[in-house]
Amino acid sequence: GAVVSQHPSRVICKSGTSVKIECRSLDFQATTMFWYRQFPKQSLMLMATSNEGSKATYEQGVEKDKFLINHASLTLSTLTVTSAHPEDSSFYICSARDAQTKNTEAFFGQGTRLTVV
C-alpha cells in the first residue's frame, strides 16, 4: 500500500511552547489528509481534515487556534500544537488517500508521540 510518513516519531516539549508535526505522503499525492489523536487505552479520535490549498475543517470540540493545520502541497500537511500543555500529551496520527486512484482506503502514518512536560 501507499506510504504515509510522520516526523518526528517522538517529541518532548516544555509546557507553553509549540510543536510542529509533519505528515508526508511519500509515493502519492493527497489533496486531503486527516489528523487524529489517541489517548492511552482509547480509540483514535478524528480532529480535523486538512485540505490542500484551503483552510482545514475541524471536528466539533477541537480548537482550531490551538491545533494549527497547514497543507501547503499535495504531499505535506503539518499540525502545530500551540502553547502546549500536559493535557495535550497524546499520540497524533495522520492519514491520507491517493487522490489519483479509485482506491478508497486511507493509509496512516506511524504516529507521533507528544509528551508535554
Add this chain to the structure above:
Amino acid sequence: DAKTTQPTSMDCAEGRAANLPCNHSTISGNEYVYWYRQIHSQGPQYIIHGLKNNETNEMASLIITEDRKSSTLILPHATLRDTAVYYCIVRDDIYNFNKFYFGSGTKLNVKP
C-alpha cells in the same frame, strides 16, 4: 460517530483462524465496511473493505451478511504478529469521503 459494535477482546490460538465479528445494524445502502488494525504504538493498518459481497485479499477475508447488518473478518491462520486492536468502521464513501470514525475495536490476543 462510530456505528459499529465489536467485542472488547478475543483470544485465538496461533495457527488457527481468527473470526472477528462486527455489528452494524444501522448501516445504510451506500456505506462500506472497512477493517483496520493497530498494533501497539503504531498507526492503523488497512486490512480490507467491502460493500455487500464477500471479499478476500492476501491478509484476510471479509464476510458480510445478506442484510448487511453484520460482518466477520477472518484471519485464516493467525500468528503472534496478528495480535492487535481490530477496528470495524462503516463509512459513506460519497458524503464522508476518507473520514474514518473509529469505535473501540476488538483486542485480538493470539496465543502460542
